[in-house]
Amino acid sequence: MAVSASSLQGFSLRHAISLKSFFITLAVLFTCFGLYLVAQATSPFAASKYAKLAEVSIPLVAGEGHVENAAPVEEEADEPQHAEPLTEEEHATEAEPEAKEVAPAEKIVAQETVKPLSNGITVTDVGFSSKKFDLIKRKMPKGTALVFDPHAPALKQLIAEAIQHSFIVKVKLPLQPADFPYSDTGAMTLMIKDNNETLAQKIGKLMALAPDASGFVLPATSAFDKEPAQKEAIMQMLKEQMVPYETIPANAVSVNAPAFYDLVK
Secondary structure, three states: OOOOHHHHHHHHHHHHHHHHHHHHHHHHHHHHHHHHHHHHHHOHHHHHHHHHHHHOOOOOEEEOOEEOOOOOOOOOOOOOOOOOOOOHHHHHHHHOOOOOOOOHHHHHHHOOOOOOOOOOOEEEEEOOOHHHHHHHHHHOOOOOEEEEOOOOOOHHHHHHHHHHOOOEEEEEOOEOOOOOOOOOOOOOOEOOOOOHHHHHHHHHHHHHHOOOOOOEEEOOOOHHHHOHHHHHHHHHHHHHOOOOEEEOOOOOEEOOOOHHHHHOO
16 A cells, blocks of 8 residues: 555654643643642742751761761650558558557566565565465555575575565575574575685675676574674675675564564465
8 A cells, every 4th residue: 555745744743743742741740749849849838848848858877876066865764653542541551560469478578677665574484384484465555575595496586575565685694603503594595614716616606696686685593693704705706796784683583483463364
C-alpha cells in the first residue's frame, strides 16, 4: 500500500501539536504547584508549623559519637514513690510496740529496794525454822532487823523474802564461842586457831552467801575477847572490805527464846 507525501506531512503536524499541548499542560501544572508552595510557605500557619519542626530537628553530626550544637539532655529523675497514708490503727501499732509480759520474779528484781527505817526491834537466829519465819512475816512490823544464821538453808531466798517484806536484813558473824567446843556455831565459824588468810577466806564466803545483807552482827561475847589482837584483825578485814558491822544489841530477841512469841502475838 503506498502512502502519499501529503498524508505523512499531515500526520507529523498533528503529532507535533499533541506533544506541544502536553508540555504546555505539564508546565502549567508545575507552575500552579510552585505557586501553591509559595503560598503555604508565606502563610502564618506555615510559619508556626516550621518553627515547631525546627525545635525538634535532629542536630548535625560532626563526628562519630559527637553531636555538634546539641542541647544538653536532662535525665528525668525517678519520681519518688509515696507510701499510702497509715490508718489510725497502724499509727498506734508503730508508736506503741507490743508490751512484753514480765514474769513476777522479774518484777521483783526490777523494783527499787528502799531500805526501811529501823523500829528498834532485833530478832536473831532467823532461818532454820520456816514456821517462825512465817510468823515474823505475818506479825512483825516493817523495819524490824532480822539477823540470819549463815548456816541456814536457802539463805538467799529467805533474805530476798525478808527484804520484800521491808525488814532490815543482817547476818550473824560466827565467832568461836567462849564455851567452845560445848557450843559449836558451824563450819564457817571464825576460830582462834585460824591465821589471817583463813579468816579472810571465811569472811569472803560469808559475804558471798548473803550479798544483799546490810552488814554483820557480832556476838556479845566470844573466845576472841581473850585475844584482842586477833579480834582487831577481824575488824580491820571488815573495814577493808567496807562491810558494816555491829555488836548484837542488848534488847535483841532470839527466835529460840520464849520472848519471841511475845513479839509475834
